[in-house]
Amino acid sequence: MKLGIFAKTFSGPSPLEVLQAAAASGYACVQYNMACSGMSPLPPHIEPAAADSVRHASLKTGVEIAAVSATYNMIHPDFATRKAGRQSFEAIASAAGRIGTKLLTVCTGSLDAEDQWRHHPDNQGDAAWREMINEFQILVEIAERHDILIGVEPELANVVNSAQRARDLIDTIGSDRIRIVFDPANLFEEVTPGERRAIISEAATLLGDRIEIAHAKDRNADGSFATAGKGVIDYPHYIVALRSVGFRGELVAHGLSAEEAPGVAAFLNGVIGAAAP
Numbered sequence: 001m002k003l004g005i006f007a008k009t010f011s012g013p014s015p016l017e018v019l020q021a022a023a024a025s026g027y028a029c030v031q032y033n034m035a036c037s038g039m040s041p042l043p044p045h046i047e048p049a050a051a052d053s054v055r056h057a058s059l060k061t062g063v064e065i066a067a068v069s070a071t072y073n074m075i076h077p078d079f080a081t082r083k084a085g086r087q088s089f090e091a092i093a094s095a096a097g098r099i100g101t102k103l104l105t106v107c108t109g110s111l112d113a114e115d116q117w118r119h120h121p122d123n124q125g126d127a128a129w130r131e132m133i134n135e136f137q138i139l140v141e142i143a144e145r146h147d148i149l150i151g152v153e154p155e156l157a158n159v160v161n162s163a164q165r166a167r168d169l170i171d172t173i174g175s176d177r178i179r180i181v182f183d184p185a186n187l188f189e190e191v192t193p194g195e196r197r198a199i200i201s202e203a204a205t206l207l208g209d210r211i212e213i214a215h216a217k218d219r220n221a222d223g224s225f226a227t228a229g230k231g232v233i234d235y236p237h238y239i240v241a242l243r244s245v246g247f248r249g250e251l252v253a254h255g256l257s258a259e260e261a262p263g264v265a266a267f268l269n270g271v272i273g274a275a276a277p
Contacts, residue, residue, distance in 0.1 A: 001214075001239075001247070001248060001251045001272050002028050002064070002066075002250045003026070003029070003250075003251055003272070004027055004029035004031060004064075004213075004250045004251065004252040004253070005022055005027045005030055005031075005254065005256075005264075005265075006031050007022065007031065007032045007033055007036045008033045008035060009022075009254065009256060010025075010036075010258050010261075013038060014053070015037055015053050015058075016053075016057040016060065018030075018057075019057045019058060019063040020057075020061055022063050023061045023063050025261035026261070026262055026266065027063065027261070029064040029065065029252070030063055030064075030065060031213070031252045031254070032054060032065050032067070032068045032069070032099065032101070033068070034046065034092065037050050037053065037054060040088075042070070042071075042072055042084075042088035042092075043088060043091055043092070044087060044088055044091060046092065046094070046095040048095075048098060050095075052098055054100070055098060055099055055100045058100050065099055065100045066103065066249075066250040066252060067212075067213055067250075067252075068092055068096060068099060068101055070105060071105060071106050071107050072085025072088060072089060072106070072109075073085060073107075074107075074109040074135040074136075075123075075128055075131045075132050075135065075159060076111075076113060076116070077111055078113065086139070089106070090142045092104055093143065093145075093148050094146055096146060096148050097146070097147070102147065102148050103149045103151050103179065104143075104149070105151040105153060105213075106150060106151065107152075107160075108152060108158045108159040108169070109132060110157055110158055111123055112157075117155065117158075119156070119157040120157075123159050124159070129159060132159045133172055133173070136150075136169070136173050136178070140173060140175045143177040144177065149179045150177055150178055150179065151179050151180065151181040152169065152179065152180055152181065153215070154166045154183075154187065155186050156186060156188075163202065163207055164206065166180055166206075166207055167206050170207075170210055178210065179212035179213075180210045180212060181212065181214075182204070182207060182214045182215065182242070183214070183215035183217065184199070184200045184203070184238055185217045185218055185219050185225060185231075185255075186215075187199050188219070189219065190221070193232070193234065196232065196233065197234055197237050200233075200234075200238055200241050201237075204241040204245050204247075208244075211247050213249055213250050214250070214251045215251075215252050216228040216235075216251050216254070217255035217256070218230055218255075220232065225255050226255075227257075227260055227264060228253055228255075228264050228268060229263075229267040235268075235271045236274065236275055239251075239275040240275050243275060253265070253268065
């Protein structure tokens with residue numbers, strides 16, 4: 001596995017400085033965010049020079065661009081807001097090749113108009129599911145035009161809030177463009193150690209053929225998020241579960257500070273090394 005980190009972990013006025021910080025902290029790749037290029041995370045347009053600057057920084061530092069965030073609320077109750085997010089998704093998709101990646105990451109949204117990461121009681125209803133499927137059908141057309149992949153991250157507060165719902169999405173859309181961003185910390189809150197391990201193993205088995213990238217953060221015992229290695233997730237078990245379904249891709253740390261980054265890299269490299277066959 002290749003160790004990566006969210007580029008937004010590091011502050012800096014340019015892609016080069018952000019990627020240099022990632023390399024200095026022990027990471028071989030990043031999940032990029034256009035905010036690291038001094039623009040909106042969801043820009044309406046990306047100039048070729050801006051995309052090229054990310055690629056040049058990657059080549060200079062040796063830090064690969066594993067993915068670019070293109071997350072917007074795809075079931076936002078305001079259609080104009082939804083359309084603007086979709087247009088930004090296409091702007092990022094059109095620049096992905098110049099940036100040096102094929103993977104754009106998304107979440108599946110919430111009917112909460114203020115916060116796409118906040119649960120809404122209707123998120124699990126049939127109407128929300130239909131709206132999400134309709135949006136994904138449009139995104140798949142965009143993905144075909146620009147030859148990119150769509151990395152879907154299940155989130156407890158979103159429409160796709162479990163591994164089974166992610167599998168249902170894959171099977172409903174029926175396109176190889178749909179891939180999975182696998183983050184075990186997004187699959188539970190307060191559960192027993194045995195339940196945590198079972199949830200991770202079952203999710204990896206169910207989604208293993210579509211896992212394109214994996215995330216590394218953690219949960220505290222009270223259900224709140226924690227930095228990888230400082231919570232209750234059994235990381236050796238997690239890495240073994242990924243390996244057991246053939247995953248050999250990028251493991252991307254996030255939910256940490258820049259100061260924590262070197263220590264998290266050492267922790268994850270240690271777990272990966274110990275789990276090696």
